[in-house]
Amino acid sequence: MKEKLLTSLESLQIELHDALKDVESPQGLQEARVLFLGKKGKLTQILKGLGKLDAKDRPQVGAKANEIKENLEEIFDAAELRLQAQVYEQAIAKDLFDISLPGRPIVQGHVHPLTQIYELATQTLEKIGFQTYSGPEIEDDYHNFEALNIPEDHPARDLQDTFYLPGLKWLLRTHTSTVQIHVMEQNEAPIRMIAPGVVYRADSDVTHTPMFHQIEGLWIDQKTTFADLKGVLTLFIQEIFDQKTQVRFRPSYFPFTEPSAELDISCVFCQGKKKNCAICKGTGWLEILGCGMVDPAVFKYVKYDEEKYTGFAFGIGLERLAMLKFGINDLRLFFENDYRFLEQF
Numbered sequence: 107m108k109e110k111l112l113t114s115l116e117s118l119q120i121e122l123h124d125a126l127k128d129v130e131s132p133q134g135l136q137e138a139r140v141l142f143l144g145k146k147g148k149l150t151q152i153l154k155g156l157g158k159l160d161a162k163d164r165p166q167v168g169a170k171a172n173e174i175k176e177n178l179e180e181i182f183d184a185a186e187l188r189l190q191a192q193v194y195e196q197a198i199a200k201d202l203f204d205i206s207l208p209g210r211p212i213v214q215g216h217v218h219p220l221t222q223i224y225e226l227a228t229q230t231l232e233k234i235g236f237q238t239y240s241g242p243e244i245e246d247d248y249h250n251f252e253a254l255n256i257p258e259d260h261p262a263r264d265l266q267d268t269f270y271l272p273g274l275k276w277l278l279r280t281h282t283s284t285v286q287i288h289v290m291e292q293n294e295a296p297i298r299m300i301a302p303g304v305v306y307r308a309d310s311d312v313t314h315t316p317m318f319h320q321i322e323g324l325w326i327d328q329k330t331t332f333a334d335l336k337g338v339l340t341l342f343i344q345e346i347f348d349q350k351t352q353v354r355f356r357p358s359y360f361p362f363t364e365p366s367a368e369l370d371i372s373c374v375f376c377q378g379k380k381k382n383c384a385i386c387k388g389t390g391w392l393e394i395l396g397c398g399m400v401d402p403a404v405f406k407y408v409k410y411d412e413e414k415y416t417g418f419a420f421g422i423g424l425e426r427l428a429m430l431k432f433g434i435n436d437l438r439l440f441f442e443n444d445y446r447f448l449e450q451f
């Protein structure tokens with residue numbers, strides 16, 4: 107009895123091998139699984155005989171039955187893998203998918219155009235010899251206005267332009283010129299510093315956002331002249347745009363510089379050739395930054411010897427620089443984070 111059971115268990119494996127030879131579909135495989143391992147399957151049938159065995163023989167036959175059951179399962183798993191591979195091969199043979207198609211590209215991120223300009227401008231000025239500083243975005247009236255020689259009644263102090271914190275003692279800096287004062291308070295001349303950063307003004311329309319970016323520059327030494335200012339800023343502009351870009355210095359006014367100038371560059375879109383150019387309005391020139399020789403009044407605030415030192419300062423709006431460099435016509439695009447816009451840079 108025992109021998110008979112053991113033999114029929116052994117032969118189950120061979121039977122299964124034979125049965126699976128012709129199976130070609132997942133359904134066929136499932137049917138075979140029921141036939142061999144199902145509740146009423148061949149294995150169960152054989153195991154029914156276990157009850158009739160002598161008690162001493164049962165463990166041996168039981169162990170064998172378990173071993174065979176595991177083997178059968180392995181045979182089924184292997185057959186399943188073989189079937190899957192067949193399905194793939196058939197699909198490829200039928201051209202269901204084209205393995206020569208290129209893969210889907212991984213979408214690459216971009217550095218925001220403003221960050222690009224921020225880095226380009228900062229690095230260019232560092233190459234010229236400036237050292238980068240940063241200052242606080244929350245300021246007092248003294249650093250934002252008074253020490254920069256901006257008198258009490260100056261419109262820049264108007265509540266409409268400046269974001270004041272409750273209590274009116276603190277404000278969000280309206281320009282990066284504040285960093286000039288911090289650096290001069292903490293360092294002796296000579297100074298060659300730039301301060302890139304965020305500034306805030308209560309202003310919002312097509313050409314203004316309440317937050318924008320500037321780079322402030324300050325160069326102080328003995329015998330620094332307006333010629334140095336022109337040389338440094340011309341070099342800077344030609345590095346950022348190209349060597350053919352023309353510059354002109356137009357007299358202007360800032361409380362902290364005297365004389366003051368506005369730097370214009372030749373129109374990067376039409377080179378002054380188009381009478382109806384939408385960007386330069388046919389003038390051939392684009393306003394790009396403010397600059398000038400540091401007013402001795404500022405030196406008095408920071409206790410620099412105005413007889414010994416002279417210097418120049420400049421302030422660049424980074425949004426404007428980026429718009430001209432990349433040909434962007436709407437300031438708001440920088441802050442909308444529209445993927446279709448950002449992807450272009």
Ligand code: DAH
Pocket residue numbers: 280281282283322323360363395396397398419420421422
């Ligand atoms: N602080 C000025 C502004 O925000 C820009 C500026 C103009 C800075 C002339 C300067 C300068 O250092 O010399 O409008």
